[in-house]
Amino acid sequence: MSRERVTDDAVVYEFGPEMDAAVTVTDGATLTVETRDSLEGAVRTDDDVMSEVPEEVNAATGPIAVEGAGPGDVLGVAIEAIRPAEDRGRAVTIPEFGLLQDDERIDHPASLVTPVEGDTLSVGEFDVPLDPCIGTIGVATAGDTHSTLVPHDHGGNLDTTLLRAGNTVYFPVNRPGGMLAMGDCKAAMADGEACGTGAEIATEIDCTVTVESGDLSRPLVETDDSWAFLASAETMEEACRIAYRDAIDALAEDADLSLTDAYMLASLVADLEISQVVDPLVTVRAVVPKRYLTNPLD
Amino acid sequence: MSRERVTDDAVVYEFGPEMDAAVTVTDGATLTVETRDSLEGAVRTDDDVMSEVPEEVNAATGPIAVEGAGPGDVLGVAIEAIRPAEDRGRAVTIPEFGLLQDDERIDHPASLVTPVEGDTLSVGEFDVPLDPCIGTIGVATAGDTHSTLVPHDHGGNLDTTLLRAGNTVYFPVNRPGGMLAMGDCKAAMADGEACGTGAEIATEIDCTVTVESGDLSRPLVETDDSWAFLASAETMEEACRIAYRDAIDALAEDADLSLTDAYMLASLVADLEISQVVDPLVTVRAVVPKRYLTNPLD
Incomplete structure (x- = not known):
């Protein structure tokens, strides 16, 4: 089955409850999604600096309606590959950001262009392994409208390194078709x-939606060996509480434990990890190994 | 050279500027340090619960004076092994803690005893790999006095999983002899x-002090492949800022980069990680791979 190409001609800068599909695909469709940096x-050399965060930023390609997806369902996006579609990435600092x-002592604004050479990025004198991830990915919201700079329960600007090839991300479907959109990829x-960006880069994402x-x-x-529960909130402490409650609720139900026992077990085996600390809301994740949690979607 | 045994007869519950050595060892001494749970x-069965955090908690064996250590030096503790010294650990919840x-929906207090069987802990129906770490380790402070429940610049209740066999932890020496003390180990x-404890357990720690x-x-x-800069603060955001500043200062100096370039490089390669979110101050770490940072102590 050949992959269906979703071009980056159609992008969104907001996730809201009402989103018009740019394309409609079948359940199980294999896609190649083009994403803009x-x-x-705007940043092609180190001399191109950003004096402020653009009003429209993190263009997310889509929305992609998935046939058969309705409120109460879950939309799975299996990320199969993320390929740079240009010869360089760029990290930047921006005033009042990061x-x-x-x-x-740190210059704001500043830019550092990172040429892509094979499997590495050149970052000054250093070779940094190319390890792309998706910064912004999400679905139509249940009610509120969020800029693509904001992460929340619908996804959005999650800036989570686990959103890389080999992993699958699941979203609650709030609206018919789900209305998936993605962009804002990083070469690393x-x-x-920390500075507010990775190495921002245009890409092609191979994925399968179910x-x-x-x-x-x-x-x-979902990774090979774990489930990561993501939560975004005003403070890291609050995001940790939300993510951890989700994790131990799933652990208790799946393993038929009391919530109290699940909490104490999780304190031994379920890591709290940082996704990003720089967006309007911060994002953390509670990571439960599969050996303790078979399937949180059951 | 035989290891010198430091028994857990002498413990401290505070790290302050004035600490009397329980034992004095040479620079380079190889030690086996006994630690209490x-x-x-107090918790031998699931029925033994803690209605409040004890006034004296996290007994730290020591202080150990190291000959030749003086203010401005750095004390290295190479952790070679952490062995359980009893047949069980325990996780607990405590009211107003965690x-x-x-x-x-969660019982506070509650206890979950975790028997040690070979290389595993039994946690309810699950076998959890034994993976011991040190919870509390530190040196005399520059001025303030902190309970062993508190993590700060002197170390203390760092509750950091990286404090495990194979890694080396370094502390700034504030007072003659350094006055090292350690305890509060976890079987996992x-x-x-998250719940406020790991699987708390008495241990013997093999280490070398330099x-x-x-x-x-x-x-x-220091791990095999990275340097982790630890910081503790009132909020995770502030702890992240402190740890990251330390990391990029070291990166800039070591690699002869501007601080701005070090910051943008770090945003691509230096992870922010959570140590603990439950103590009176929270602890995070900024982790820089050695391929980018040869030696932050130079």
Whole structure:
């Protein structure tokens, strides 16, 4: 079966409850989704700097309606490959943006272009392994409208390194068709995305979309050996509480444990990890190994 | 050279500027340090519950004075092995303690005893791999006095899974002899230590202590392939800022980069990770691979 190409001609800058499909695909469709770089070509050299966060940023290709997806379903996106579609990425600092925005020793704005050479990025004198991830991916919301700069229960600007080839991300379907959109990829990014960006780059994403049954409130990522419950909130402490409650609820139900025992077990085996600390809401994840949790979607 | 045994007869419950050595060892001494479980035997069965955090908790064996260590030096503790010294660990919840202390669906207090059987812990129906780490380890402070429940720049209750066999932790020496103390080990613990404990257990720690030169403000952990800069603060956001500043300062100096370029490089390669979110101050770490940072102590 050949992959269906979803071009980056149609993009969104908001996730809301009412989104018009740019394309409609079948349940189980295999896609290649083109994505623009988050800054849309504004930074080609180190001299191209961003004096402010653009009003339209993190263009997300779509929306992609998936036939048969309806409210209460779960939309699965199996990420098979993320390929750079240009010869360079770029990290930037922007005034009033990023973890150390108040550190006067650091230039804001500044840009660092990172040429792609084979499987590596050149970052100054260093070769950094190419390890692409998706920054922004989500579905139509249940009610609120969020800019693509914001992560929330619908997905959005999750900036989570686990959104890489080989993993599957699941979203709660709020609206008919789901209305999937994705973009804002990184050629490389560390957990935290401290300066506010990874190496932002245009890409092609190979993925397969499926409609699943299940009970899900927020984005969930499946890796080879674990389930990662993502949560975004105003503070990291609150995001940790939300993600951990989701994780131990699933653990208790799946393993037929009391919630109290699930909580104590999780404290031994379920890591709290940082996705990003720089977006308007921060994102963390509670990661439960599959040896303790077979299927949180059941 | 035979290891010198440091028994758990002498313990401290505070790290302060004035600490009297329980034992004095040479630079380069190889030690076996006995540690009590953090709850000092109070929980032997699931029926033994803690209605409040004990006033004296996290007994740290020591202080161990290291000959030749003086203010401005760095004390290295190479952790070679952590062996359980009893047949069980225990996780507990305690009222007004832990990430989900306000969740009324969870019992506070509760205890879950975890028998040790070979290389595994029995946690209910599950076998959890034994993977011990040190919860509390530190040195005399520069001025303030902190209970062993508190993590800060001197170390203390860092609750960091990287404090495991094979890794080396470094502390700034504030007072003559350094005055090292350690305890509060876990048979297993996940990043975050969500319920407020790992599987608390008495242990024997094999380690080697060395006096190093270097410029260090806070605890630093060396693993096979990375340097982890630890920071503790009132909020996770503030702890992230402190740890990341330390990391990029070291990166800039070591690689002769501008601080701005070091910040953007770090955003691609240096992960922000959670150590614990439950102690009076929270602890995070900024982890820089050695391929980008040769030696932050130079």
